[in-house]
Amino acid sequence: MTPNRVFLSPPHLSGLEEDYVANAFATNWVTPLGPHVDEFEKEFAAAVGAEHAVALSSGTAAIHLALLLAGVGPGDEVLVSTLTFVASVNPIAYLGATPVFIDSDRASWNMDPALLEEALDSRARRGRLPRAVVIVHLYGQSADLDAIVAVCARYGVPLIEDAAEALGATYRGRAPGTVGITGVFSFNGNKIITTGGGGMMVSADRSLVAHARKLATQARDPAPHYEHTEMGYNYRLSNVLAAIGRGQLRVLGERVDARRRNFALYAEALGDLPGVEFMPEAPWGTHTRWLTTLTIDPDEFGANNETVRLALEAEGIEARPVWKPMHLQPLYAHAPVIGGQVANDLFARGLCLPSGSSLTDADRERVVGVVRRTSAHGASRRPVLENRT
Ligand SMILES: *Cc1c(COP(=O)(O)O)cnc(C)c1O
Numbered sequence: 001m002t003p004n005r006v007f008l009s010p011p012h013l014s015g016l017e018e019d020y021v022a023n024a025f026a027t028n029w030v031t032p033l034g035p036h037v038d039e040f041e042k043e044f045a046a047a048v049g050a051e052h053a054v055a056l057s058s059g060t061a062a063i064h065l066a067l068l069l070a071g072v073g074p075g076d077e078v079l080v081s082t083l084t085f086v087a088s089v090n091p092i093a094y095l096g097a098t099p100v101f102i103d104s105d106r107a108s109w110n111m112d113p114a115l116l117e118e119a120l121d122s123r124a125r126r127g128r129l130p131r132a133v134v135i136v137h138l139y140g141q142s143a144d145l146d147a148i149v150a151v152c153a154r155y156g157v158p159l160i161e162d163a164a165e166a167l168g169a170t171y172r173g174r175a176p177g178t179v180g181i182t183g184v185f186s187f188n189g190n191k192i193i194t195t196g197g198g199g200m201m202v203s204a205d206r207s208l209v210a211h212a213r214k215l216a217t218q219a220r221d222p223a224p225h226y227e228h229t230e231m232g233y234n235y236r237l238s239n240v241l242a243a244i245g246r247g248q249l250r251v252l253g254e255r256v257d258a259r260r261r262n263f264a265l266y267a268e269a270l271g272d273l274p275g276v277e278f279m280p281e282a283p284w285g286t287h288t289r290w291l292t293t294l295t296i297d298p299d300e301f302g303a304n305n306e307t308v309r310l311a312l313e314a315e316g317i318e319a320r321p322v323w324k325p326m327h328l329q330p331l332y333a334h335a336p337v338i339g340g341q342v343a344n345d346l347f348a349r350g351l352c353l354p355s356g357s358s359l360t361d362a363d364r365e366r367v368v369g370v371v372r373r374t375s376a377h378g379a380s381r382r383p384v385l386e387n388r389t
Contacts, residue, residue: 054216
């Protein structure tokens with residue numbers, strides 16, 4: 001019998017979603033907007049400790065509106081983490097602005113505050129500051145917010161937080177995403193909770209969120225007819241999807257615990273292998289371990305990350321390389337980059353293991369077995385996973 005395919009980060013429904021969705025159907029709110037959207041926004045804001053929230057059709061849409069509301073336009077520069085998913089960056093280009101990529105630090109794999117300062121300082125000297133900074137909280141871990149906020153404040157540049165991967169994480173007791181001018185979350189199918197596609201923007205600024213809500217609803221002015229003074233988008237979340245989100249939100253804590261447990265067990269089962277290093281947990285908060293990521297030194301390990309990925313794939317197990325840095329993407333080859341060596345190295349050696357909150361012990365043990373066998377030293381070292389629960 002062929003074992004089931006093991007996915008990197010599949011949706012994990014709780015069963016609670018169906019009641020909310022049934023209610024949306026029973027009340028005929030099968031619409032964009034509706035009571036579940038309003039409730040989802042309130043419950044989400046409360047869950048992360050944000051003042052105001054607007055539910056949107058995707059995290060990408062949320063980043064687009066956040067940049068627009070920060071005043072980003074043609075010819076502007078926006079500083080952004082290079083080690084990220086392309087959705088952090090494309091909205092900068094939608095607006096005709098130029099991304100300037102900033103390298104990661106080793107402590108968190110997120111934007112290096114010292115390099116951010118260097119980039120802002122050199123631009124201030126030239127008398128042309130970027131319009132915004134976009135930081136990304138990668139793989140479930142907050143960037144060093146205090147340091148980054150301080151640098152942005154010194155130069156008066158607004159900070160947008162891409163927390164799409166970091167719902168449930170903490171930074172000195174606060175939720176990443178609630179510290180900048182705006183924070184952005186995603187409910188794509190692979191994220192820690194999902195609506196099957198959706199996003200959220202949060203902010204302490206009531207009028208900014210109200211403006212985002214208007215822009216996301218075709219920018220209709222208050223009038224009985226259809227009146228428009230500015231250009232809007234169709235970016236609102238549907239009531240049915242918000243219903244799913246409400247059910248998911250109720251189990252967020254359990255989802256974080258399950259992902260952290262995956263990480264702890266992987267670290268225990270693979271941590272002795274030479275050349276294996278797990279993504280560090282920075283001292284400032286809780287890493288959700290949305291994805292368990294590690295780097296492999298091929299000389300010490302006896303195989304490289306791609307060999308391991310292919311060995312897993314041959315067993316029906318989905319693993320992925322670490323994000324390919326944006327400054328290495330053909331799409332953004334023209335854009336400036338500050339540093340880049342850390343992100344290059346993490347991409348060259350990094351691997352993301354199956355990390356879903358529904359991952360079974362048996363499936364995780366399959367993953368561990370393949371990784372250990374692929375290592376030159378692997379299986380012989382110690383008996384693999386006996387008596388593990
Ligand atoms: C998933 C993701 C996004 C985009 O979210 P969507 O809801 O898929 O549009 C943006 N940034 C990062 C870092 C992501 O991982």
